Amino acid sequence: MIELKGNSLVIRFPEVHPQAELRVEFQRTLRIPDDDKTYPLPPGLGKFALEHVDDHAAGVPPHWLERGGVMLPMYQAEAMWLRFASPGAWNRSKLPYPFAIKVAAGKQCAVTGESWRNELHRDQQDYMVAPDQPWLDGFCIEKGVIRQFVAMPLGAGYSAEEQLTGKAEHGGLQIAVYPMKRESYERLCKKQRTISDMVKDCCLASAEPTFGFHRKRSADMGLAPGGRMRQEIYDDPYELGDWDLENSSRCFVHLCNSLVWQSITGSLPPHPAPTAKQYTTAGLPWYDYYDERATAVDGAAKLAGLKSVRQVSDDKGDVALPENESVTPECIVTYRKGLQPGQVRETWL
Template sequence: MALGLDRDVLVFAFPEIHPDAVLRVEFQRTLRVPDDGRRHFLPPGLGRFPLRAVDDLDPARLPAGWKRRGGVAMPMWQAEACWLNFSSPSGYPFLLKVAAGKVNAVNGKPWDNAPDFEDQDYVEVPGQPWLDGFCVEKGVVRQFVAMPLGAGATAEEQITGRAEHGGVQLLAHPLKAALWEARLAERRRWETEECTTSIMASASSVRACVLSDMGLAPGGSIVQSIAEAQERPDAWDLSARSRCFVHLANSLAWQAIAGEAPPTVPPTAADYARAGLPWFEWYGDRPAKAGSATLAGLKSVVAFGQETGAALVPENEGFEPPEPVRLGPLARSPLEGRW
């Protein structure tokens, strides 16, 4: 197995399993949706966050624990939001676990290397094209928002009471090679019979006090489903595994850590909406997973700030939500159109 970077994309490759077994994960900069009681559509991607291998950074400049954990690092402004974009170039299936501060973003449980097939704690790629936040209820996530580790607002601190890990944790398992070969053979049969429907098409992504360590806290609500698992537990090759720790650095400290300037501060969601730019809505063809009661019980960044008196979020202006651009396999326009 191999773990690498390709133009700010994290690449999980399993050539010993199959040449097609390649998973790509990117962290997209985005707008922080207002925490105003509304359920917002999917915000756009504003470009990839820069990712740097920890081993390539000056050890003398790294926060404690980074060198030991390895992985990659990226900068985020306080209260900046992100979403994770997943793709498998060949359509090869993967089981992918995502956690923030070693709190699982799908079911809210503590990190465990082993997949939980009873209470699904992972997403399947293809099938789940992206993840914008913590799964709090069926069809709704709370946006990933960066907060300083130690301020108390991160999901990790609210659940465990400790500011120990921060960052984002990823773990991938590929499908068993024999199953993939059988599906390829079936697809070739279909293609020979001139069938134009591909059973392996993957969803495409259209959207796209200074403390150095950061974690992720729940922000505003976004309409997004976490697809229920379709593969059988025994379909996954659990003997093949690759993990990565993604360290989050406050952008104000990024120059000192990485020796380069961080990205600029993103625009506000209200400014973006006033400019008439698009939002998105995903119409998937898979049943949605129920949310986590643990994650649903977390305080959002705004609620935490109001309760503690801390000025954690510089702006939370609401706006009238626009008509979204529909994406996905079921994104057909209604027959009556728009009048």
């Protein structure tokens, strides 16, 4: 079951295990420059507002109601990253429950670029594993490099979906979550205890403007590939058979610009995010995350062939990115495997 709580999706599988709970947050962030540089991770600037589409049945397009799910407002001047959090992640006495997570934009997998399928696939891994993967910022284009999720009007030709399929059909973002099988989790807990005991014995001995160009009448927005960023998508350390494919939950996240959001909900979204230049000039931190023990998956050839928003814009002769100055992040906070308490990417401006 998926609940909407505090602008987060809380996904629980009480029928599988009482610990089987995952929180998915959609963090607002600045658009990193879309140039030839590869940037560290930008900060989280607070959660996007999330609402049930059913709550605005009179104002949303009929196809949104068919798909169900939730909706969020996104300025074209900002970007998004996803945070996967397990409630018990900081409680070291309990092993956080593992989940396999599929993320797609316009029903095109953000990891492989393949069209949406409801199952998990391992030959070309089309999912991520939480809690090992704490964040996802974009499309996996190379090993250790992603292109940032940025919102563009569906139908303008920028979205990954349009570039991959030639159609502007779905837009939005899609998520499916699969819990680990109970028996596999319990086996993992036993193994963890054994390791923990061994360590103990051993020791005894010794944290809008919409740009106006190509504004479509459609309410839908799609995610397009923005600037390059260092981020690894980790290989699944478990077996495919460890995932409970019988118990999954999925959600369609509809994206709309601030004006559409305001006309649907009657409320204003927050101010747009600062530009990368404003943020960097203020000396605020960027982030890096490494897990030396995990293996990163290779970038997907399909996604590697995507053109960034700037590249499409140049081809079309548009001015999609009025604020796209390169920056040199100097203040970079580096986190190592397994986030510790207080190791967050959120910055309060």
